[in-house]
Amino acid sequence: MSGLTCLDLKENNLAGSIPPEIGKLKQLQGLYLNKNKLQGHISEVVCYLFNLVELVLHDNEFSGLIPECLGKFSMLQKFYLGSNKFSSKFPLSLWKMSGLLYLSVSRNSIEGEVPSDIGELKAIVGLYLHSNHFSSVIPTRFGELQNLQYLDLSNNSIFGQIPLSFANLISLEFLNCLQMHCQVLFLCL
Incomplete structure (x- = not known):
């Protein structure tokens, strides 16, 4: 099956870890393992799956480190890791993926700050970081994300003021900052 371009095994109660044989599917563009019981x-x-466009792993029991190498995937557009057990810091390489459209790491225990490199996510449309342990001020470079339509930062330890650069988010349709330690300034979005 080396020519396979899509592997969809979602909602199957699969347990254990991702088998090493998946690394041989070099043409794979979509990998959907969501809503299983995968762990580790x-x-x-x-x-090794450099052609991935969509990587969907949400609603499992994955933990440990998110591989730094995923930030080198130039074709990746949709990356969903929500509702797992990740607790480490988020790899800096993933904040620089200029072609990424959707990123969800919600409902984990990810620590650290939201770095200023977030401004490198030039194409991002949906960014879901809620229900983690991010702790920092909101970077002003958020204002560079001109395509951003959906932003959820709620239920984190983010503090300070919402930057005035948010007024530059001309495509923004949804913003959730609930249960954060931020001062909201009136912005005309």
Whole structure:
């Protein structure tokens, strides 16, 4: 099956870890393993899937480190890791994926700050970071995300003021900042 371009195994109660054989599917563009009972680390074999456009792993029991190598996937547009057990810091390489359209790491225990590199997500449309342990001020570079339509930062330890650069988010349709330690300034979005 080396020519396979899509592998959809969602909602099957699969348990265990991602099998190493998946790394041999070099033509794979879509990998959908969501809503299973997969656990452990995201296997490094996923790093060999350079043609991935969509990687959907939400609603499992993955934990440990999110592989840094995923930030080198130039074709990746949709990356869903929500509702897992990740607790480490988010790899800096993932904040620089200029072609990424949707990123969800919601409902994990990810720590650290939201870095200023977030401004490199030039194409991002949906960014879901809610229900984690992000702790920092909101970077002013959020204002560079001109395509951003959906932003959820709620239920984190983010503090300070919402930057005035948010007024530059001309495409923004949904913003959730509930249960954060931020001062909301009136913005005409």
